[in-house]
């Protein structure tokens with residue numbers, strides 16, 4: 455059976471589906487005609503009762519059938535015209551689609567359902583974005599409020615003139631300065647995230663030795679690690695440089711943020727170890743593991759979100775902005791590389807990320 459014959463059959467069959475409006479209208483028309491005929495027959499025609507009855511039945515049925523068929527198709531074409539108008543109003547850009555026959559109505563219904571579900575999805579997305587935006591603004595306000603109130607408090611106390619002890623004045627000024635410092639790094643972190651999210655952060659890709667970068671970060675964080683009584687270790691003696699192709703400054707920031715976290719959430723006399731593995735397909739995997747307090751599994755999927763903290767109160771005392779991991783993720787994403795996290799409470803955490811291997815010959819050309 456070819457498609458056309460199938461459609462024809464469909465059109466013919468569609469008449470069997472009773473169209474109530476057409477049917478009732480046809481009955482009214484037929485009844486009206488028969489009544490008029492009966493009146494006329496009595497007044498002007500010389501017919502007996504039986505003849506009038508037979509003729510009335512015959513004309514009633516024939517008028518009913520013809521008027522029903524006529525009305526049915528008129529009604530349907532009217533519906534089709536209206537549906538096409540609705541369709542054009544809903545989708546003014548899609549001029550190619552038009553309902554031509556009753557079987558197209560099913561397609562139209564499906565298209566409408568699709569438009570409806572697309573619109574619902576769009577509304578859902580806009581709602582999520584709106585919630586995300588509200589949450590983000592709330593988080594920024596909250597993050598800035600704490601140091602601002604600290605600064606304001608100390609400045610007002612000092613302005614009051616009640617404190618004359620030089621040592622106390624110095625202590626208050628130091629605390630004010632710490633508040634300013636905190637404000638500065640929250641703003642800097644936010645600025646960096648915004649740059650990454652708007653695609654304005656450019657990467658300066660080049661070949662460099664990742665072992666050198668890791669050792670550099672170790673040197674910078676040596677004092678802090680000592681203060682927290684945590685040992686910084688590289689898993690192996692790397693006598694040869696290991697080249698990667700990435701933005702050196704940004705990758706140094708990634709390693710710094712991850713090591714700082716391992717110090718913040720590490721344990722007394724803990725160990726933070728960095729290791730470098732060579733993977734297939736020209737990739738290097740850098741792993742930063744600690745034996746600190748760890749993170750519960752339920753937090754892992756949201757860990758890289760802006761301002762996400764495992765415990766709302768726990769980390770604020772440690773001075774984090776809740777943006778460190780978000781920055782790390784943005785930097786690795788911008789390199790089109792992957793970052794992973796594995797963690798177990800009271801055992802430790804491991805953050806790892808991939809980087810493309812660098813070409814030594816390129817290093818000489820640079």
Ligand code: ADP
Nearest residue numbers: 715716719748763764769774775776777778779
């Ligand atoms: P913060 O500035 O609060 O440290 P981050 O974005 O760097 O924010 O980290 C998000 C949260 O992830 C932290 O608040 C902390 O609870 C958890 N976290 C990150 N790194 C570690 C780690 N090495 N060990 C345990 N928890 C960690």
